[in-house]
Amino acid sequence: MININAISKRYSNTDAPVLSKLSLTVADGESVSIRGASGSGKSTLLSLIAGFESPDSGSITIGSQTLPFSSEKNADRFRRQALGVIFQSYNLIECLNVWDNIAFTSRLKGNSDDEYQLHIMGLLGITHLKNKPAHQLSGGEQQRVAISRALVHKPTLVLADEPTGNLDEATSDKVSAALYDTCQSLKTTLVVVTHSDDVARMAGQQRWLRHGQLHSEPA
Template sequence: MLQVQGVHKSYVTAQGPLAVLAGVDLHLAERSSLALMGESGSGKSTLLHLVAGLDRVDSGSIRMGQQRLDQMSETQLAHWRRTEIGLVFQQFNLIGSLRVDDNLAFQARLAGRFDPQWQAQLVERLGLGDLLKRYPEQLSGGQQQRVAVGRALASRPGLLLADEPTGNLDEATSDDVLQLLLDLLRETPTSLLMVTHSARIAARLDRQVVLQRGHVQAPDAS
């Protein structure tokens, strides 16, 4: 479903080019979940941004199904992000001027896939029924992240990308949000690629890999 092959990415610094990814290979099957781990600065978020089409590879390929992201124009990438993926970030990134119900529907409306029945199911499963008319600033961190999860899944994307989605939550709330996310994924065709520093969180997903020295390795690799 997702195939990353030989991806290289460097950035220009005052000291010269900084190689972050040095030939990364990664695959993710349909309806599966994968935890991407690694030390701070190992390139986890860089790889996630490349898969999201938010940045460009220096070389290598990123395929999702029959589509080559690395060969798309900016216009094609923008359309692909609207319609094919969902994004969940550590900082929630809700729209402060919109109430919960409109935040939930925002991505699905952009994608032309708003489904009132599916949104109602998400509201019920995420326990947001009493919060729909509130604004993000009136919610706790756990409530905001549940809204962010619902927004990302409302369009039933093929791929959900999550960057430390529970990093700002306490352990109990983190576990609750992650369980809700995994339960909802089982009811959709969506695959999950999650960046996390937590081995405990990573263990809940189907597979775990570690990004180290610009390459993807098995978790127990040295």
């Protein structure tokens, strides 16, 4: 379970806090989508949940783990074992091919499963790209590789920052369905930040971020 209790976050170059006493509860295996204007703090919220940043006040609990982590070693272990992140910027390793990029995290975790990896790649329509170097991929192909990498080690929590942002409508529908269905089958908690109404509506919970807080209805 994710339990976010009244967190606030302010950056020194801003007059108003990015997040202000924001709270959210997501049960194990549940999905939640978060929509909001550009600059509203959506990516900041994901960064805080992942432990890449710390809130100025309030608390975040994920399962039995309370953030901030007691050490960077514990943070690394949590991210490697329990977390899958789909970055808006993909963060692929350009010198590796598609197969090795996807397998990277599962190899670190020690649960590499070639059959399951092929299954995930098939769901996302990229099996034919397995030997292609990452630097030769289109933006949409890179996005599907990044999604596969986030899912392949069977994490308990997936954080997705605009997971279909560079895909055409038909491909977006297919990829987002695969993301939600895979997380549901694994009982993986999913937090999705998106501008897409179609992607957002697939979630069990829908939230809108504005003025630093989450709301259950659009403005």
